[in-house]
Amino acid sequence: MILVGQYDSPVTRRIAIALHHYGIPFTRDTRSIFSDAAALSKISPLTRIPALVLDDGEVLIDSAAILDHLDEQADHALLIPASGPARRFVLQMTALAQGTLEKVAAVVYERHFHLPEHRSIDWLNRCLGQARAGLDELTHRLVTPYACGSTLTHADVMITTLIWYMQDRMDEVLSPTAHASLITLAEHCETLPAFRAAALSDFEKMPRS
Ligand SMILES: N[C@@H](CCC(=O)N[C@@H](CS)C(=O)NCC(=O)O)C(=O)O
Known part of the structure; x- marks a missing residue:
C-alpha cells in the first residue's frame, strides 16, 4: 500500500x-x-x-x-479497545486532539493565505480560544502514563503529532506549564520505535509565509 x-x-x-x-x-x-x-x-x-x-x-x-x-x-x-467505555474514551481523547489540531491548522492557514490586513481577528481569536480549550481539556482528562491509561492508543499518537505541529508552527496557546503533561507524553512517545520510524525528512514542511 x-x-x-x-x-x-x-x-x-x-x-x-x-x-x-x-x-x-x-x-x-x-x-x-x-x-x-x-x-x-x-x-x-x-x-x-x-x-x-x-x-x-x-x-x-x-x-x-x-x-x-x-x-x-x-x-x-491494537491501538484501540474493541468496545465499551474504554473504546469511547480513546475515541473521545483522539477527537479532542484532532479537533484541537483543526483549530490550530485554521490559524496557520489564515495567517499563511491572508495578508495581515485581510485576516479576520475575530476568527483567529475564536480558533485560538478553541485550541487552548482543547489542550486544557486533554490535560484535564489525561490518565497517565499514556493518554488513556497503561497502553499506547490512537489518542497518544494524535496528541504527539499535534504537539509536534504546534511546537513547529503555532505554539502560542501551548503552555509549558499548564500543558506540561501533554508535552511530556509527546516527548516520551517520540522516543518509541514507531514514532522514530515516521520521523520527518527536511523536505516535508509546508512553506512558511
Ligand atoms: N479530517 C481529515 C483532515 C485532513 C486534512 O485536513 N489534511 C490537511 C493536511 S493536515 C490537508 O490536506 N490540507 C490541505 C487542504 O485542505 O487543502 C483527516 O483526518 O484525514
Missing part, C-alpha cells in the same frame, strides 16, 4: 505511526498537497492528505476511516 502525504501533516504522520506500530509494510507518495495539488487531486478527490492506496488500487481517505481499516488488519497491540 502507498501512504500519500508528507509528515508535516499530523493526520498523515499518525497513519504512518500506526502502520509502523502494526508492522504493516507500505511505501510513500511524498508529493506536496500544495505544490503538487493537481496531481494529488487525481488520487485524493478532496485534494487532502492523508490518502492510503491499497494494494488492489482502492483509495481510502480521512485519517479516522483509514485507521478503522488498519485496526481491522492488525493482529497485535
Whole structure:
C-alpha cells in the first residue's frame, strides 16, 4: 500500500505511526498537497492528505476511516479497545486532539493565505480560544502514563503529532506549564520505535509565509 502525504501533516504522520506500530509494510507518495495539488487531486478527490492506496488500487481517505481499516488488519497491540467505555474514551481523547489540531491548522492557514490586513481577528481569536480549550481539556482528562491509561492508543499518537505541529508552527496557546503533561507524553512517545520510524525528512514542511 502507498501512504500519500508528507509528515508535516499530523493526520498523515499518525497513519504512518500506526502502520509502523502494526508492522504493516507500505511505501510513500511524498508529493506536496500544495505544490503538487493537481496531481494529488487525481488520487485524493478532496485534494487532502492523508490518502492510503491499497494494494488492489482502492483509495481510502480521512485519517479516522483509514485507521478503522488498519485496526481491522492488525493482529497485535491494537491501538484501540474493541468496545465499551474504554473504546469511547480513546475515541473521545483522539477527537479532542484532532479537533484541537483543526483549530490550530485554521490559524496557520489564515495567517499563511491572508495578508495581515485581510485576516479576520475575530476568527483567529475564536480558533485560538478553541485550541487552548482543547489542550486544557486533554490535560484535564489525561490518565497517565499514556493518554488513556497503561497502553499506547490512537489518542497518544494524535496528541504527539499535534504537539509536534504546534511546537513547529503555532505554539502560542501551548503552555509549558499548564500543558506540561501533554508535552511530556509527546516527548516520551517520540522516543518509541514507531514514532522514530515516521520521523520527518527536511523536505516535508509546508512553506512558511
Ligand atoms: N479530517 C481529515 C483532515 C485532513 C486534512 O485536513 N489534511 C490537511 C493536511 S493536515 C490537508 O490536506 N490540507 C490541505 C487542504 O485542505 O487543502 C483527516 O483526518 O484525514
